[in-house]
Amino acid sequence: MFAFIISRLLQALPVMFTVSLISFAMFAYVGDPVAIMLGQDFTEAQRQQLIRDLGLDQPFFVQFATFLGNAVQGEFGLSYRLSRPVAELIAERAPATLELAFTAAFIALAVGVPMGVYTGLYRNSWLSRFFLTFSLIGVSLPTFLIGILLILTFSVWLGWLPSFGRGEVTRLGWWSTGFLTWSGIKALILPAITLGLFQLTLIMRLVRSEMMEVLRTDYIKFARARGLSNRAVHFGHALKNTLVPVITIAGLQLGGIIAFAIVTETVFQWPGMGLLFIQSVGAADIPVMAAYLMLIALVFVTINLIVDLLYYAVDPRLRVGRGKGH
Amino acid sequence: MSLLEVKNLRVEFPTRRGTLVALDDVSFAIAPGEVLGVVGESGAGKSMTGAAIIGLLEPPGRIAGGQILLEGRRIDNLPYEQMRRIRGREIGAIFQDPLTTLNPLYTVGRQLVETMTTHLPIGPGEARERAIGWLEQVGIPAARERIDSYPHEFSGGMRQRVVIALALCAEPKLIVADEPTTALDVSIQAQVIALLKRLAREKGTAMMLVTHDMGVIAETADRVAVMYAGRIAEIGPVREVVKHANHPYSQGLMASIPPLDRRVERLQQIEGAMPRLSAIPKGCAYNPRCPHAFDRCQTERPDLMPAGRTEAACWLHAEGSAR
Structure with a gap:
């Protein structure tokens, strides 16, 4: 019984991993969070600063690992729209x-x-x-x-x-x-x-x-x-x-x-x-x-x-x- | 008095193309403790007779005429609830395939206990003790441990033993066994039949044993009824029917059994096939296949009449018949 639950949970891991990859891909390929957060009026220096702050200059897999680590802790960042966690x-x-x-x-x-x-x-x-x-x-x-x-x-x-x-x-x-x-x-x-x-x-x-x-x-x-x-x-x-x-x-x-x-x-x-x-x-x-x-x-x-x-x-x-x- | 008496039973199936008569004018009786074998080809109405007796004809099939009496009381026209109390308690049933007869989701103990508490004035505790006793009687080893097993944990032969225990556990006076060994391995068949025979004798239970295995009949039955196309062709003591059959159909049936005591070049077979219910010929239903058929057979339907030491539905045995 216990072994059965464990094996089911192990089977669930690849599913969750795939879904997290897809949802992370949304960050990378849908819309531009920098543009959304900066609004209309900004300088190039501000833009670069924000990109660094958000970690967007890091390679894809580093970003994904950070995302996964946060997601496991229930941490998904701030809502763009409401600016709340x-x-x-x-x-x-x-x-x-x-x-x-x-x-x-x-x-x-x-x-x-x-x-x-x-x-x-x-x-x-x-x-x-x-x-x-x-x-x-x-x-x-x-x-x-x-x-x-x-x-x-x-x-x-x-x-x-x-x-x-x-x-x-x-x-x-x-x-x-x-x-x-x-x-x-x-x-x-x-x-x-x-x-x-x-x-x-x-x-x-x-x-x-x-x-x-x-x-x-x-x-x-x-x-x-x-x-x-x-x-x-x-x-x-x-x-x-x-x-x-x-x-x-x-x-x-x-x-x-x-x-x-x-x-x-x-x-x-x-x-x-x-x-x-x-x-x-x-x-x-x-x-x-x-x-x-x-x-x-x-x-x-x-x-x-x-x-x-x-x-x-x-x-x-x-x-x-x-x-x-x- | 007979335990069970079936009088002129007629079962019909209304269909869109008209009414099919599945059983016609079937009459026989079973005495207390007697084993009546019922034989015939597939579709002859053997199982249908059993289903009619336990009141579980598949709709739209219905009893259209005749009577079924259990200890002199009519049971064919009882309301469902009253008939339900008779099923299991007074008439037990054994089905063909033990692999599908038991509910897979309940332990065999639970199925035995619920059958007994339904019919007998005993509590679950006592029913459980009796259930263990029944499993022992039908030859399940380590019954006390096995009672909490599920059907799939038993082999086919063991499951049929459980089914036999279920049929007998409320101590009915009559068992309707519908091909109880057909689905089993040949090596197991003899064991199961021996068990059935022994238990029926010990408990004084009468049995209607439906089968197409003549060997089983010869060994187990006291009397035998041969059915053909929804009617009884011949009925009589088992030795007489096996050795000195009087109806040409029973003669053909018996001749198709390989004898053990002498060599035969070729087994006899009956030419042709049994007619479908929708195309039963006029007169005697067997006349197109019968080697002795004459004019009367094609126009007039014979009822059972005394023939030798059996009764046969055949004009050859009519008094003053012109052979």
């Missing part, structure tokens, strides 16, 4: 995005899995047909449109929920949470639904097709032949056998939700990393973009590790040797 900016924004992403993922799983099980079991009921039609809408409508429609309905017409922002947040150390205030929770509902709807329908369709597949297997027939209750057959035997593909997709989707919450955050003016990223792109704020890229790579690598560990927990066939302990 990038690490600080991201730490400030991360809680908003993570709370939004995990709420969306929770909704997607908590609603998508039962809907998938239901539609897999009762293929021809009218409710299943309704769910399937509804899922088609979720899959085919673009996120921004869903967000805008939700705002129109629940904020403009009904006036139940706020249309933008995070509401009141409570600070717990460096983490700011919206879960502890009523206005924070209310503000979270619409963006979380918007962000989670696509994943929800995807998970529902996946669970449905996996259930239909598993229900045809011999061990399900045998479980029925043993006279087990429907509940034991459907949830104990069938659902657990659908979990491996569901975990794979849910893991990838969670990474996707965190990384690409950009559209939802823009629609709802959600003060998260996605909004920070899109503003940074607008201003060619390369340190922020580079740090964001690395952070997202780290998120994917971490999620993949967790997914692998979950496989291990779900499917005994993947465990090496005798199935003793974990």
